[in-house]
Every structure is written in structure tokens, then in C-alpha cells.
Amino acid sequence: MNKNLPRLLSVRDLVKMYNLTAQSQLSQNFILDKNITDKIVKSAMIDSNNLLVVEVGPGPGLLTRSILETGVPNMIVIEKDARFLPALTIIQDDILEIDHEKILTTAQINKVSQENRLHVIGNLPFNISTPLLVQWMKMLSKRSGIFQTSDITMSLMFQKEVGDRIVADTLSPARSRLSVLVQSLCKAKKVDAVLIQLIALKEPILNVPIDQYEMVVRYFFGQRRKTIQSLLKTLTKKLMSDEVDCLMKGLEQLDLNLSLRPEKLTCEQFCHITKIFCDNSISIPVN
Numbered sequence: 701m702n703k704n705l706p707r708l709l710s711v712r713d714l715v716k717m718y719n720l721t722a723q724s725q726l727s728q729n730f731i732l733d734k735n736i737t738d739k740i741v742k743s744a745m746i747d748s749n750n751l752l753v754v755e756v757g758p759g760p761g762l763l764t765r766s767i768l769e770t771g772v773p774n775m776i777v778i779e780k781d782a783r784f785l786p787a788l789t790i791i792q793d794d795i796l797e798i799d800h801e802k803i804l805t806t807a808q809i810n811k812v813s814q815e816n817r818l819h820v821i822g823n824l825p826f827n828i829s830t831p832l833l834v835q836w837m838k839m840l841s842k843r844s845g846i847f848q849t850s851d852i853t854m855s856l857m858f859q860k861e862v863g864d865r866i867v868a869d870t871l872s873p874a875r876s877r878l879s880v881l882v883q884s885l886c887k888a889k890k891v892d893a894v895l896i897q898l899i900a901l902k903e904p905i906l907n908v909p910i911d912q913y914e915m916v917v918r919y920f921f922g923q924r925r926k927t928i929q930s931l932l933k934t935l936t937k938k939l940m941s942d943e944v945d946c947l948m949k950g951l952e953q954l955d956l957n958l959s960l961r962p963e964k965l966t967c968e969q970f971c972h973i974t975k976i977f978c979d980n981s982i983s984i985p986v987n
């Protein structure tokens with residue numbers, strides 16, 4: 701710490717000074733206890749070996765301060781609410797809309813190599829946490845945007861139920877579309893009740909195009925209480941007869957237990973099923 705620099709105002713003071721009251725339409729709730737943000741950063745194991753740390757929604761910036769204190773060489777924060785701009789150096793943008801190249805160029809990174817380490821962190825606004833995670837999984841599967849390196853960790857705070865769904869395995873009733881999508885690309889672990897850590901798999905389970913995969917997984921979890929057999933029966937009514945033949949032939953070869961519910965299927969099994977849809981150019985009609 702440079703002793704010649706003026707002391708930073710506390711985040712509590714900044715919140716008061718700029719009248720930064722939390723706004724519900726942006727799912728804002730602020731952590732104002734430095735012990736907590738330090739603990740989050742420690743659990744996330746953020747250190748100076750990262751090429752870049754990207755924080756979503758810094759708000760008044762206490763988590764940001766704890767991250768910066770680890771000595772990370774390059775950090776970019778994206779915040780939609782312009783009220784926080786005077787308190788931090790921020791890219792003002794919507795994380796769902798931002799051109800990810802802008803994140804890299806702002807960080808003055810023009811080339812990402814496979815060995816570079818990236819850490820994405822955020823106490824996510826709960827109203828966008830699921831669509832954001834799905835968008836990131838799509839980018840991760842294509843290694844696009846900020847996800848060009850293979851060494852990626854995400855430390856993300858979700859509402860407890862969403863976190864439970866992300867980490868749920870085939871034995872858990874909380875297993876959902878999100879569990880399957882995320883676990884096909886990342887090792888997902890719960891650090892505490894709300895902090896989930898996702899480490900991108902060097903060899904992802906996902907071996908089919910993610911858009912088709914999501915279409916299949918979404919359909920099967922659309923009515924999660926039904927068995928696979930019953931879901932297939934409803935689906936085949938909407939398909940052409942040659943598509944039904946190809947689908948049934950393909951499924952026979954998979955040796956699936958059709959009396960199971962979708963939550964019991966592994967990511968690998970969803971990949972096999974998606975492959976049948978892809979190989980035979982079958983799409984699932986909406987409704």
C-alpha cells in the first residue's frame with residue numbers, strides 16, 4: 701500500500717455521500733462489511749496470477765476493494781447503474797448486452813492465450829442471474845467473449861435456491877436445466893450457502909452444439925414430474941413420422957430407462973440424446 705496516497709473514503713461514507721440507496725428494480729443489496737467481502741475473496745481463491753478479474757455489478761465497491769487488495773494485475777467491473785461511477789472506475793453497461801471485446805480492450809488485452817487465467821466474480825443481481833449464467837455457458841462452450849482461455853474460474857453469489865439448482869446432482873430433487881447446462885461445462889461446487897464456484901472443465905462433457913443441447917434439456921425439464929417415456933410420447937405427436945422413426949431408433953441404441961424422470965439423466969446421457977436430434981436435423985417445436 702502506497703503511504704503517500706490519500707486514504708480512501710470508506711464505502712459506508714461513499715454510500716452516504718452519494719445517497720446510494722439500494723434500488724429493487726436492479727436487484728441491489730450491498731455488502732458493507734469488509735470482513736465479509738475479504739472472506740468471499742479468500743474463499744474464491746483470487747490471487748495475482750490471474751490475467752484478468754471481471755466483476756459483475758460492483759455497486760458501491762466493497763467487494764471490489766477486497767479483490768484489488770489481493771494484487772490482481774488487471775480488473776474490470778461492469779455496472780448498469782450510473783450512480784456508482786463517481787466512486788469507482790467502471791464500464792457502465794448492461795452485463796447481458798455488453799460486447800465482451802469491450803471488456804478485453806478496456807483491460808488493454810489484445811490476445812488471450814490458453815494458459816491465461818481468468819476469474820469472474822459477482823454478487824449477481826438476482827433478476828438476471830439465470831439468463832446471465834445461460835448466456836455465459838453458451839459463450840464458454842464456444843470459447844467466445846471473455847471466455848477464450850481454458851483456465852477460467854467463476855465465483856458467483858446467487859440466491860440460495862438457484863445455487864442449489866446449479867450444483868444439484870442426479871440424486872437431488874433440485875436438479876434442473878441449469879444443473880445440466882452448467883455441469884456439462886464446469887465443475888460446480890458450493891463454497892457456502894450463496895457462493896458458488898464454477899471451474900471450467902479442461903475437457904467439457906458437452907460434445908454437441910450448445911443451442912441444440914439447451915433445446916433438448918429445456919424440453920425435458922419443461923415438465924420435470926413426467927417420465928421420459930411420457931415426455932417422448934407428447935413430443936413425437938409434434939414431429940413428422942420419419943423424424944419419430946429416427947428418434948426412436950436412436951434412443952433404442954442408448955439403452956435408456958424410460959421410466960425415469962429427466963432429473964435422473966446424466967449430462968452424458970443428455971449429450972447422447974441431443975446427438976440424435978442433431979444427426980437427424982430434428983428440432984423441438986415450441987408449444
Ligand SMILES: C[S@@+](CC[C@H](N)C(=O)[O-])C[C@H]1O[C@@H](n2cnc3c(N)ncnc32)[C@H](O)[C@@H]1O
Nearest residue numbers: 729730731757758759779780781794795823825
Ligand atoms: C446484489 S448487488 C451487489 C452489489 C455489490 N457487489 C455488493 O456485493 O455489495 C448487484 C449489482 O449489480 C448491478 N446490476 C444489476 N443489473 C445489472 C446488469 N444488467 N448489468 C450490470 N450490472 C447490473 C446493480 O446495480 C448492483 O450494483
